[in-house]
Amino acid sequence: MDRKIDELLFALMQNMTIAVSGEKLARDLGVSHSTLSRWIDKLREAGVEIRGELFTGYRLTRIPDVMLPQWIRPRLRTQSLGRNIFHFYSVDSTNAFASRLLNHGRKVVHGTTIIAELQTAGRGRLGRSWHSEQENGLYFSLVLRPRIPPGFAPLFTLGTAVALQAVVARQTGLQVDIKWPNDLLAEGKKFCGILAEMQAEFDRVHSLIIGVGVNVNHTTMPDDIAERATSLRMVSGRAHSRIELLVEFLEEFENLLARFEQSGPAAIIDSWTAHSSFANGRRLRINDGFREIEGVTRGLNPFGALRLETPDGKVEEVFSGDVISWK
Ligand code: BTN
Secondary structure: OOHHHHHHHHHHHHHOOOOHHHHHHHHHOOOOHHHHHHHHHHHHHHHOOOEEEEOOOOEEOOOOOOHHHHHHHHHHOOOOOOOOOEEEEOOOOOOHHHHHHOOOOOOOOOOOOEEEOOOOOOOHHHHHHHEEEEEEEEEEEEOOOOOOOOHHHHHHHHHHHHHHHHHHHHHOOOEEEEEOOOOOEEEOOOEEOOOOOOOEEEOEEEEEEEEEEOOOOOOOOOOOHHHHEEEEEHHHHHOOOOHHHHHHHHHHHHHHHHHHHHHHHHHHHHHHHOOOOOOOEEEEEEEEOEEEEEEEEEOOOOOEEEEEEEEOOOOEOOOOOOEEEEO
């Protein structure tokens, strides 16, 4: 249904200066009047300003900031990432939707991208939730079908962080940091998180779902996360285009994955190391889900695990976890 609502919005967009008759819209979309007014209500709920009603005609009163596939597609410069798009005005979680697609045995092509304006149950790492308010954030999941053994999967999340960091720097001028394993920080606060989920057999990956949440145009953060979270707008002082961030990210990430296929993990490891202040010489305390380890960072191993030199001089390799304190 959201695909049809996208068509409706697109039709209104193409007639910004005039009121389009409800009669004509309903006919063109092949739906009844009552369905049309339900869809108009849904768009209004999603923050789209539409004046008028069925019998006077409908008109958009400002250009809406909606991640319409019809606007994204013509801007894409990728071969496969983002070529198949699902767009939701509201969904529980784009990662959860991606898993449902995969589990229902549908053929989900490499690069399928699921985008939401709003998530009602946005998921974060380690069972946390992800604040997913309407319009201000970029929330999407990318389904990848790489031909790799599971051991290489962490490289894909590190690569996602590297690609996002490059795009954010280009589009906002902000120099942002990558906190291990793949949070993006601006002025020491988190504005972007990545949640990767994998379906795999012992020796090969079936699919990876890479979920990305970016706080783009929020002007405030909820009290419970305000101390540690921020948005690009709060740091740069101006609004940014979610569509341009997504389109450029897909291109940047596709190019990085191509380099990985040609020359192996170094393509990702070297970029991550060059762009994260956490790569070398930082004293961290990490909870890896089983224990807490403290040490000084000594780069990544070829599979993307963080090398941590502990006080007794040993080097531990940590694949995932939570940095609970850092200096
Ligand atoms: C984290 O830092 O804890 C990861 C946050 C990941 C949030 C994104 S928003 C889009 C995608 N769908 C989800 O439910 N989560 C990820």
